[in-house]
Each structure stands twice: as structure tokens, then as C-alpha cells.
Amino acid sequence: xxxxxxxxxxxxxxxxxxxxxxxxxxxxxxxxxxxxxxxxxxxxxxxxxxxxxxxxxxxxxxxxxxxxxxxxxxxxxxxxxxxxxxxxxxxxxxxxxxxxxxxxxxxxxxxxxxxxxxxxxxxxxxxxxxxxxxxxxxxxxxxxxxxxxxxxxxxxxxxxxxxxxxxxxxxxxxxxxxxxxxxxxxxxxxxxxxxxxxxxxxxxxxxxxxxxxxxxxxxxxxxxxxxxxxxxxxxxxxxxxxx
Amino acid sequence: xxxxxxxxxxxxxxxxxxxxxxxxxxxxxxxxxxxxxxxxxxxxxxxxxxxxxxxxxxxxxxxxxxxxxxxxxxxxxxxxxxxxxxxxxxxxxxxxxxxxxxxxxxxxxxxxxxxxxxxxxxxxxxxxxxxxxxxxxxxxxxxxxxxxxxxxxxxxxxxxxxxxxxxxxxxxxxxxxxxxxxxxxxxxxxxxxxxxxxxxxxx
Numbered sequence: 114x115x116x117x118x119x120x121x122x123x124x125x126x127x128x129x130x131x132x133x134x135x136x137x138x139x140x141x142x143x144x145x146x147x148x149x150x151x152x153x154x155x156x157x158x159x160x161x162x163x164x165x166x167x168x169x170x171x172x173x174x175x176x177x178x179x180x181x182x183x184x185x186x187x188x189x190x191x192x193x194x195x196x197x198x199x200x201x202x203x204x205x206x207x208x209x210x211x212x213x214x215x216x217x218x219x220x221x222x223x224x225x226x227x228x229x230x231x232x233x234x235x236x237x238x239x240x241x242x243x244x245x246x247x248x249x250x251x252x253x254x255x256x257x258x259x260x261x262x263x264x265x266x267x268x269x270x271x272x273x274x275x276x277x278x279x280x281x282x283x284x285x286x287x288x289x290x291x292x293x294x295x296x297x298x299x300x301x302x303x304x305x306x307x308x309x310x311x312x313x314x315x316x317x318x319x320x321x322x323x324x325x326x327x328x329x330x331x332x333x334x335x336x337x338x339x340x341x342x343x344x345x346x347x348x349x350x351x352x353x354x355x356x
Numbered sequence: 357x358x359x360x361x362x363x364x365x366x367x368x369x370x371x372x373x374x375x376x377x378x379x380x381x382x383x384x385x386x387x388x389x390x391x392x393x394x395x396x397x398x399x400x401x402x403x404x405x406x407x408x409x410x411x412x413x414x415x416x417x418x419x420x421x422x423x424x425x426x427x428x429x430x431x432x433x434x435x436x437x438x439x440x441x442x443x444x445x446x447x448x449x450x451x452x453x454x455x456x457x458x459x460x461x462x463x464x465x466x467x468x469x470x471x472x473x474x475x476x477x478x479x480x481x482x483x484x485x486x487x488x489x490x491x492x493x494x495x496x497x498x499x500x501x502x503x504x505x506x507x508x509x510x511x512x513x514x515x516x517x518x519x520x521x522x523x524x525x526x527x528x529x530x531x532x533x534x535x536x537x538x539x540x541x542x543x544x545x546x547x548x549x550x551x552x553x554x555x556x557x558x559x
Contacts, residue, residue, distance in 0.1 A: 177550050197556065205554035212547035213555075215505045218366065221473045225501070226555060228494070234477050255368045259508050273555065 114153050114309050115202065115280045117174055121183030123147035124169050144169040146332045147182055152311070156304065158323035158340060159313045160347045166332040167313050171283050174311060175203035187281070204279035204308075208286040210263075210270035219245060219261070219269050220254040226276045241276070248272045248302075264295025271302065283311040288319065317344045365421065365467045373415035373469040378478040385466050392455050398447040401454035408461040415469040425464035429456055476501055498557060502548075513540050 128142035145166045161167045172178040173185045176196035185192040187199045207213050216222040223241040231237040245254050248268050253261060261269060267287060274282060284303060288296035300319045303310055314320050326343025328336035328350065336346040368374075373381070392404050412422055433456040441449035476497040483493045514537055521533040 172550075175554055177553055200554065200556040205551075207547070207551055207554075209547065211509065212544060213551040215502055215548065215552070217472055217505060217508075221471060224473050225557070229556070234474065238473075255366070257508075259512070277556070 114155060115188050116186075117150075117152040117281065117309075117311070118186040119148050119150040119173065119180075119183065120186065121147045121149050122173055122180040122185045123182040124173065124178055125181050143332050145173070148334055149183075150327070150334065150337075152309075152325070154309075154324040156310045156312065156323040156325075158320035158326040158343065159311065159329060160315070160317065160320050160326060160344065161329035162351075165329045167327075167329040168285055169332075170327075170329060170334075171205075171285050171311060171313050174281070174283050175200050175205050177205070201277070202279055203281045203283060204274035204277065206267075206271055206274050206282065206284040206287050208289050210266040213270045213273070214258040214266065217257055218255050219250060219258055222258055222269065223273050223276050226273045230277060244272050244276045245269075262295075264291050264298065267291060267295065267299055268302070271299065275306075275308075279308060281309045281311065282306060283313075285313045286315060287312075288314065288316050317348070320344050320347075365464065366471050367416070367418060367421070367468050368471075369416050369469065371414060371416045371469065373411070373465070376469075378470055378474045379481070381466055381470060382475075382478060385462055388462050389459055392459055396451075398451040401451045401458070404458040405454050405461070408458040408465070412461055412465045412468075415465050417465050417468045421464060421468055422461060425460045426457055429460040433457060472501060472504065498552075502552075506548075509544065510541055513537060513544060 122145070123143065124145045125141040125143040128140060148170070159167045159170060169178060173180055173192065174187065176185075176192040176199050179193045187202055190199050190202075192199045214222050216225050220238065220241050223244050224237050227237050227240055227244075231240055242251070242254055245251050248271070250265060250269055250272065253265060253269075258266065258269065267290070271284075271287070282303070287303065288299050291299060296316065300316065303312060304319070304322055310323075312319065312323060320326055321340045321344045323340045323343075326336075326338060326340050326347075327334050328343055328347045330350065335350070336343055338346065388404075388407075395404075409422075433453045436456065437449040437453040440452045479500065480493040480497045483491055483496050487493060517537040517540060518533050520536070526532040
């Protein structure tokens with residue numbers, strides 16, 4: 114498994130002092146307090162309230178956000194300094210696939226992901242079609258991405274990410290916008306990935322299937338344990354009004 | 357939500373035009389357009405139109421697609437022809453009208469038989485010599501594809517925002533839907549930027 118490492122990594126943004134309960138002393142809003150973690154498990158779940166800092170934590174892992182203190186390393190590569198290399202290893206799947214899909218048709222969007230890997234257009238098309246078929250989207254290959262159902266769109270976004278065969282997949286609430294059948298489908302697909310998975314989710318059943326679960330609250334990792342225990346800790350914290 | 361103008365124009369197929377490489381096809385379109393514009397002859401206009409229709413038929417372009425393209429240009433063409441009628445007389449007016457429709461049909465035929473990615477590949481090859489002066493061809497292609505892709509998405513946001521304003525019983529004042537619309541478009545741009553960065557595009 115790849116090694117994801119946070120070495121005292123924290124993120125804060127400038128904010129007027131006292132404007133937010135999370136404000137630090139120097140008029141800074143802390144999104145994530147300095148955190149040190151070594152993530153080596155195959156499937157890692159991150160749960161926590163909206164605005165708890167879990168998205169910040171996830172975005173650190175592929176350099177979408179750079180830590181303001183400390184370092185983030187993926188297989189020993191500093192995310193801040195070697196972002197391009199890191200992003201080749203770490204795929205990222207967003208909550209809203211509409212933001213992620215940029216080409217007009219499904220096959221073209223997957224081809225966009227493959228541009229760097231495959232220079233020859235004919236072979237690139239072949240590979241893109243194979244990727245779509247793998248995810249049950251062969252019939253939609255030439256359809257507009259705007260005409261897909263929500264579930265199909267998320268599958269396509271995932272297909273675009275997986276097409277480049279990243280070593281790690283980070284998924285930010287990939288099932289939040291989906292109905293039950295589709296969220297099961299996407300959840301099962303993610304759980305069956307050979308890649309290392311970092312999954313942010315509000316679907317606690319899904320989180321419980323991870324080997325390790327981090328509970329994030331107020332910019333801190335407040336619990337770090339196996340799947341079911343992590344979910345229990347989160348539910349308990351919510352029950353007591355602390356998360 | 358799909359914009360009929362841009363997405364779904366491409367029709368997969370196996371006609372001679374589909375198999376024709378994109379570069380020559382675009383050059384052909386450019387040559388045809390120049391000829392149409394530079395030939396000042398009312399008699400030639402119907403020939404150009406027939407040529408455009410024949411090419412569309414060879415490419416197997418759907419009638420609905422052709423009708424949509426014609427409708428899109430027709431308002432403009434009629435206005436232009438009206439002015440011509442007034443200034444230069446009926447022959448010139450008919451020539452302008454028919455020429456414009458022929459150009460629109462030729463353009464839609466190329467769009468219908470060429471996938472966007474093939475256009476991008478051609479574009480990348482075409483601007484490659486500019487690499488020496490610091491132009492990144494891949495980035496040029498990506499920028500153009502983003503611009504194309506942004507249109508239907510932005511339209512969808514506009515409709516959604518207007519519906520949301522209506523659902524809350526807010527009036528038709530532009531402020532009540534323009535403000536959230538602009539905010540959402542900018543937010544979408546940020547999200548899309550994140551998504552592109554996450555996919556390693558533009559690295």
C-alpha cells in the first residue's frame with residue numbers, strides 16, 4: 114500500500130479576529146489543526162460534521178490545498194513541492210460529478226483523462242471505451258454527459274479517475290447526491306477497488322466497512338480506530354452534542 | 357439539461373466524412389467558406405447550397421440537426437438579406453441569404469462528423485510550432501474544450517437559479533436571480549478548477 118503521511122500538517126486561512134469561534138489568536142481561522150498521521154490501510158474512512166475539516170484533510174492528500182504548517186507526504190513525495198507527481202498517484206472524486214466532467218460526451222471525458230498516457234487517438238478511444246464498458250457505461254459512450262442520471266454521472270466521474278490507474282483514490286462524499294441503489298453501487302465499487310481508498314462520507318454503513326476510520330471535529334482528528342468503533346465514536350459524539 | 361446547440365451535435369458514424377482526417381476536413385471547410393464569401397455571383401449561391409447539402413447527405417447528418425442549424429442562422433440571414441435588398445437589390449439579397457445558409461450547413465456537417473477530441477488533437481498539432489515561443493498546445497486545447505463545456509453547464513445553473521427564485525415567490529427583478537447566479541457560476545469555476553487540478557490536467 115502507498116504511504117500517506119501527515120507530519121504536523123495544519124491549514125489556516127486569514128480571518129478577522131473573533132469572527133469565528135474557531136479563530137486562532139492572530140486573526141486566523143484554523144481549518145485543520147496540526148495533525149500527524151500515517152495512513153497505510155487499504156480503506157480509510159473519514160467521518161465528521163459538515164465544516165469539521167474533513168474536506169480540508171482530504172484535499173491535503175493530493176495538493177489541492179497546501180498545508181500552512183507541517184508537511185504532507187505521499188510515498189515520501191512532498192505534496193506541496195511535487196504536486197504534479199503526487200496528483201498522478203492520487204485520484205480525487207468529488208461530491209458533485211457535474212463539476213468534474215468537462216467534455217461533452219462520456220467517451221471524450223474519459224479520453225481527456227487518458228491524454229497524457231496515450232498519445233495515439235485511436236488507441237486512446239479504444240482504451241476509453243474499454244474503461245466505460247468496465248463501469249457499465251458502454252451504451253452511454255456517445256451520449257452527452259448532461260443527459261446522464263446522477264448515478265451514471267458519478268460512475269463516469271469515477272471511471273475518469275480510475276482510467277489513469279492511480280495508486281490512491283480519495284473520494285469526497287461520493288454518494289451524498291445519489292439515491293439508495295446508486296449509492297450502493299458506487300459504494301460497492303469503491304470498496305472493491307484494489308487501490309488504497311480514502312473515503313469521506315456521511316454514509317455510516319459504508320464507513321463501517323473501512324479498516325480504519327478517522328473522526329474529525331472542529332479541525333481535530335478526535336478519534337482514530339477501526340471502522341465500526343470509529344462510527345460508534347462519531348454517533349456517540351453526536352448524541353452528546355459534541356460534534 | 358443539454359444545450360442542443362453544442363452538445364450532442366456530433367453523430368458517431370462510419371461515413372466517408374467520419375473517416376476523413378480532421379485537418380483536411382477543417383481546411384476543406386475553410387476553403388469552401390472562402391470560396392462562398394469571395395464568389396460574387398447570385399447564380400453560384402444555389403450551387404454552394406447544393407454542395408453543402410450533398411456533403412451533409414454523404415456524412416449522414418440528421419435532418420433535424422440541419423434544420424436546427426438553419427433556424428439558428430436564419431434570423432441573422434434574413435436581417436442581412438433585408439438590408440441587402442434595400443441597398444443592392446433582390447439578387448444580392450438572395451445570394452447573401454443562400455450563402456449564409458450554405459455556410460451554416462457546411463459548418464454543422466463538420467461538427468456532426470467530428471468528435472470534439474479529434475478537433476482538439478488537430479488543434480494541438482496546429483499550434484505545436486508555437487511551442488517555441490512558449491505556448492503549451494495541450495493547454496490551448498484544454499482551454500477551448502472548457503469554454504465549450506462551460507456553456508451548457510452555465511445555462512443549467514441559470515435555469516436552476518431562476519426556478520429557485522420563482523419557487524420562493526420572488527419577483528422577476530434581475531437582482532434576485534442574477535446575484536445568486538453569478539455567485540454560483542464563480543463557485544462552479546472554482547470547483548472545476550479543483551477538479552482539473554485533481555485530474556492532473558494542466559500540471
